[in-house]
Amino acid sequence: MSLEKDVMTQMKAAMKAKDSAALEALRAVKGAILLAKTENSQQELTEDQELKIVQKLVKQRKDSAQVYREQNREDLAEPEEQQAEVISQFLPEQLSEAEIEAKVEEIIAKTGADGMKDMGKVMGVASQELAGKADGKTISVIVKQKLSN
Incomplete structure (x- = not known):
């Protein structure tokens, strides 16, 4: 429908x-x-x-x-x-923070990102793959956290 x-x-x-x-x-x-x-x-x-x-x-x-x-x-x-x-209620099931972290780590590995300079590349892919399933702000915070380590 x-x-x-x-x-x-x-x-x-x-x-x-x-x-x-x-x-x-x-x-x-x-x-x-x-x-x-x-x-x-x-x-x-x-x-x-x-x-x-x-x-x-x-x-x-x-x-x-x-x-x-x-x-x-x-x-x-x-x-x-x-x-x-x-x-x-019209949005798809939202992912938990742990699930988002796992997806972001997967994306970082796939794109070969190694540092904050690659944040745009990672965010582009993450935003497409997680569209509707996670808030953009949450994705951004997790990507920053993972790339700064």
Whole structure:
């Protein structure tokens, strides 16, 4: 089932359950999908494009929640986190930190990287292989850690 149909199904369920936080998050996903379709004048988005949209929306919500927390605004941070949780259900299963480390070590061995000068090369491959399965910030931290040793 395409992401758009899945979102619509979830929206109907959220409306019936009167879950306003979930409904708001799902409407944001639907809006982002429609916007991407009209920008590219495509009938259907590829799975890769859908994944990037969902990742972007989750990242926006988490960043907003973090900013609100820094400003001691729990009342605004909690809804953002709830929305991020609802939206992230459309992402594939996330890898654990240990699994990411193993993949990064594999990539470093494959690319022959030996130091921070090769970080761009490693990050390029890692970002492609781990797309949707891990957060870019986490990948970056692990790559830096492994290359600096």
